[in-house]
Amino acid sequence: MLLIGTLPSPITSTPLVLVIYVVLILMLGGALASVLLRNLRYAIAAFAGTMMSVALLYLFIQPYSSARALLFGVQLVAATAVPALLMLGLLRRTSGLERPPSAPYGREVVAASLVTAALLALLVVVLGMAVWPIRIAPDLFVGLGRTITDAYVVSLAVLLVLLLSSALGVWLLLGQRGERRPVSQPVTGQHSKRRPEGRRDA
């Protein structure tokens, strides 16, 4: 297929390039941290940071596209907040979040608050630079939103079916009462003492 026209030129504005490289480094560092950290809570936090970096990247690398607002929003909600909440919910249902992590104003809480405040400040700076809230409505329904609803009607319907099926599957799986595996009987006779069940950590 022939390309009509010329390729768009790369981004050369120095501040924007620096910001993009910083976001790329944050994205890859967060991904590595979420894979390598042993504590699942920290891994989930790093995962959320990585996905938020990808959302910021979508905002920065298409400065003149009308698609960026919707893509940024979808990435922030569907790929950052919902997965992080799902994983935290899983830990809450199973093992990880029964104990409070630390004192109310312990080091972990202070560090998490600082990181959250820094990310929110970065988000505010981005929104301020892009004058995004003013143009959000036309961006959503003229550009990418119209493309999705006009050109990808069947895909959108399939996507809705997928969402409903996965919701139904999750409901069925979580509602199912699984049978516990029988605990192995002690081999020796009446003098044997049962070991207390140790709780294996995830």
Place this chain on the structure above:
Amino acid sequence: MSVSLNVLLVASAALFAIGCFALIAKRSVVVMLMGTQFMLTAGGLALVAFANFGLGTQHRENGPALAVFVAVIAVCELAVGLAMAAMIYREHRTFLTDEYESVGG
């Protein structure tokens, strides 16, 4: 110093590789599911990069549209995977895959 298609594709490939590493080398189901999320996100990032700097610029909205679909499908996959992990946890009391003797029905 500039940001072009190559830079974004290298970043996308690195993210995909990290996801692949998590899926293959890690033992925790939750980390493996994070790896699949990274792999799908890397695909979406490559789509957006091609739409902005590559051959997709004639139809600039199509790459981001596919990235939106990928993000939503990734959430569906994660939800089902986490529900399965919760169900397996009920039986085995761990998220570590090498301690599962059998996960069949």
